[in-house]
Amino acid sequence: MVGTAYRKRFDHLCGMPYTARMDATETDTAMMRRALEQARAAAACGEVPVGAVVYRGDEVLASAYNLRETEADPTAHAEVLALREAAKKVGTWRLDGCRLAVTLEPCPMCAGALVNSRLEAVVFGAADPKMGCVTTLHHLLDTDAFNHRVGWVGGVLADECVAVLQAFFQARRDPGNRPPKPRPARP
Ligand SMILES: [Zn+2]
Numbered sequence: 001m002v003g004t005a006y007r008k009r010f011d012h013l014c015g016m017p018y019t020a021r022m023d024a025t026e027t028d029t030a031m032m033r034r035a036l037e038q039a040r041a042a043a044a045c046g047e048v049p050v051g052a053v054v055y056r057g058d059e060v061l062a063s064a065y066n067l068r069e070t071e072a073d074p075t076a077h078a079e080v081l082a083l084r085e086a087a088k089k090v091g092t093w094r095l096d097g098c099r100l101a102v103t104l105e106p107c108p109m110c111a112g113a114l115v116n117s118r119l120e121a122v123v124f125g126a127a128d129p130k131m132g133c134v135t136t137l138h139h140l141l142d143t144d145a146f147n148h149r150v151g152w153v154g155g156v157l158a159d160e161c162v163a164v165l166q167a168f169f170q171a172r173r174d175p176g177n178r179p180p181k182p183r184p185a186r187p
Contacts, residue, residue, distance in 0.1 A: 020141050022151045028123045031055050031101040032157045035125075038065040038078065039103045039164045045070065049164045052078035052102040054086035054095065061098065062086035078102060079110040083117050094118045103161040105132035105154060111140040114150045121151035125161025 024032075031053045038051025042065035050066040062085035067076040079102050087093050095117045105128040106114065114122050122141070124134065133140045134152050141150050 020149055020151045022121060022153045024123055024153045024156045027055070027058060028099065028101060028153065029156055031060070031099070032103070032123060032125060032161075034060065034063060035078075035101045035103050036157065036160055036164065038063050039161070042066045042078070043164065043168045049168050050078045050102065050104045052082040052100055054082045054098055054100050056095075056098045061089050061095075075109065077107065077110050079106055080113050083113055083119075087117065096120070099123060101156070103164065104128050105134050105136060107131035108133040108138070108140065114141070115146050115148055118148050119150050121153070123153050123156050125154075125156055125158045126165060127154060127158075 034053045035051040038053065039049040040051070042051060043049035047066045047069055052064055053060060054062045062082045064078050064081035064085060066078045067081060068074065070076075079100060082100060082102075083095065086095055086098060093116075097120055098117075099121045100114065100119055101123040102110075103125045105124045105126065106122060107128070108131070111133045122134070127136050129136060131137070135154055141152050
């Protein structure tokens with residue numbers, strides 16, 4: 001079941017010696033609500049619904065959603081787009097003291113981008129059984145081998161984040177929603 005996998009719990013990591021796991025603050029949850037709005041906007045234009053918000057304290061620096069199809073760009077994930085916009089806004093690639101809320105667990109590329117931007121922490125909703133590299137397939141942020149450590153918290157508003165993804169894929173499976181198959185033109 002996709003839902004069960006996306007809903008995977010994170011509590012088993014509490015006792016891990018090197019985990020960078022944290023608890024979510026009220027601000028983190030409020031920012032996840034904004035990330036969910038972004039995810040819904042992505043779904044509305046046919047993109048897999050993943051949304052992200054970069055914030056420092058209560059200030060929103062950037063918000064973005066997945067644009068992989070629209071931009072025909074394999075790196076146009078919500079996190080990367082939000083980090084780029086935030087860095088432009090603050091005028092430096094270093095996002096010290098900033099956090100990023102994202103509706104789906106980051107992939108390896110995005111986990112790397114989080115470390116490279118010197119982010120304080122990442123807050124995510126649903127676990128990603130296919131690409132998740134914070135807790136699911138790998139624990140890329142639970143290492144002290146990099147020169148910067150990003151804290152993380154998963155499962156924030158997870159049910160809502162899962163619901164947005166499930167609704168999107170359900171609609172795509174519905175035959176009535178599929179675009180008509182191209183047919184050979186008549187001579
Ligand atoms: Zn990614």
